[in-house]
Amino acid sequence: MRYTIIGCGHVGLELARRWTEAGHTVTGTTTTPGRVPELRKVCTEVAVLRGADRAAVARAVEGADAVVLTVSPRLSRAFDAASRVAEYADTLVATARTAVSAHPRVVFTSSGSVYGGGTGPSIDETAPTTDDPDASPRSFVSAEQAVLATPRGAVLRIPDVYGHPDDLDYPARVRFAHERLGGSVPFAAGALLYRIDYRDAASALDFVVTEGLTGVFNAYPDDVTPPDNAEAFAAICAAEGLPGLTYRAEIRLPEVPVSSARLRGLGFHFAY
Numbered sequence: 001m002r003y004t005i006i007g008c009g010h011v012g013l014e015l016a017r018r019w020t021e022a023g024h025t026v027t028g029t030t031t032t033p034g035r036v037p038e039l040r041k042v043c044t045e046v047a048v049l050r051g052a053d054r055a056a057v058a059r060a061v062e063g064a065d066a067v068v069l070t071v072s073p074r075l076s077r078a079f080d081a082a083s084r085v086a087e088y089a090d091t092l093v094a095t096a097r098t099a100v101s102a103h104p105r106v107v108f109t110s111s112g113s114v115y116g117g118g119t120g121p122s123i124d125e126t127a128p129t130t131d132d133p134d135a136s137p138r139s140f141v142s143a144e145q146a147v148l149a150t151p152r153g154a155v156l157r158i159p160d161v162y163g164h165p166d167d168l169d170y171p172a173r174v175r176f177a178h179e180r181l182g183g184s185v186p187f188a189a190g191a192l193l194y195r196i197d198y199r200d201a202a203s204a205l206d207f208v209v210t211e212g213l214t215g216v217f218n219a220y221p222d223d224v225t226p227p228d229n230a231e232a233f234a235a236i237c238a239a240e241g242l243p244g245l246t247y248r249a250e251i252r253l254p255e256v257p258v259s260s261a262r263l264r265g266l267g268f269h270f271a272y
Helices: 010-021 033-040 054-061 081-102 135-148 170-181 198-210 229-240 261-265
Strands: 002-006 025-030 045-048 066-069 106-111 154-158 160-162 184-187 195-197 215-218 246-251
Touching: 002 010, 002 054, 010 025, 010 033, 010 198, 025 033, 025 054, 033 045, 045 054, 054 081, 066 081, 066 198, 081 106, 081 135, 106 135, 106 198, 135 154, 135 215, 154 198, 160 198, 170 184, 170 229, 195 198, 215 261
Parallel strands: 002 025, 002 066, 025 045, 066 106, 106 154, 154 215, 160 195, 184 246
Antiparallel strands: none
């Protein structure tokens, strides 16, 4: 099989590694020329492109059996509401629209921010998406709509990704928030701190693609309901001897449990 992965961060590279080791041909993309050697270690072919570049994307997906979007807005453009507008629109919405114009089978990696804080005792894929005007949920919803408007489109909604050796661990993230952001973060105190290991995220995308699934799926490790941000980060701040964080609640994430029963019911399991 031949696959194209647009946006090879930790999840995209892990997915590429799995597929090339299984004997598939994988084209991986990056916007940064300096990352080409890194991608070549696990990808059959590498393309440097922006997801909004229609001609470049068309070349990268030519002959592919499926296209997976694992694009992520730049962290430096994610902490301020005004900065998020252009960054999220370009990275998420433009890439999704370009991909579906170039290929009939696109799988988009989305976010639980599309649910906002959520309502009811729990959230599954039938829950309505939020009408929150913030660029994060608005852009994820718009990108999802572009993908789901196609007969073979699929969306995988995942929480915060962790576990890669090159990732900042949570104490380091708290230190970053204090050193670079004055201790103020755009998230809500009451959001549940769901996390997914980057290997499970790649595995879930592999499952959606190889099983030919379409529609929306949650990939939230749901065996235990996690603590909310306020509780989890208060403990980290205390352990690190740091002041508590201030939560601006600009980006709302689920504050009630999220179910992945649909994906698990089809045979997927979380390994980490």
